[in-house]
Amino acid sequence: GAGVSQSPSNKVTEKGKDVELRCDPISGHTALYWYRQSLGQGLEFLIYFQGNSAPDKSGLPSDRFSAERTGGSVSTLTIQRTQQEDSAVYLCASSRGSLPSPQHFGDGTRLSIL
């Protein structure tokens, strides 16, 4: 009965480094979402995967951000050449299908860029 699992829970890195954030969705959930939560911007949608369909990348803020989902399960969000404005909590969610199935959230990865 595990929920959405995210790792690491905290990540501190230097400006300019690349980071990878991992999300393990709830087993059987076909939809997976990434959101970013920051003080200035609130909760922002980043990217959405649904089954084998092309992902909705409309929320990615720049080409430094990318995400993949392997085998329809685990997802990795990669941020290249990190900037200080990338500091935020990155939340992953999964759902049994698309809307209106509710999204179940992980506890997030707190990313700090020095």
Added chain:
Amino acid sequence: AQSVTQLGSHVSVSEGALVLLRCNYSSSVPPYLFWYVQYPNQGLQLLLKYTSAATLVKGINGFEAEFKKSETSFHLTKPSAHMSDAAEYFCAVNGSSNTGKLIFGQGTTLQVKP
């Protein structure tokens, strides 16, 4: 375009008093609406959802919300506040009719005074 406005970034009530958190939405498609709660250093937990069935929706922990199309509102209420209700609350609407992404309000922090 879809949007959500939560009136009042901070709400303070006494223990046992009525809780009312306000949410107004804008949607060009039939909306699905959600209320989530976030405790410190945790992800978001679903309280309740509206999916075009009953306009009065009951959720967990004694919360409920009423969908009012004429007022484009989906306010969250609880008759009697508990200390454990202190948290941040987010209202969300679907981003469009064919994507799973959610558009969140800026959040309301609920303080419960003894």
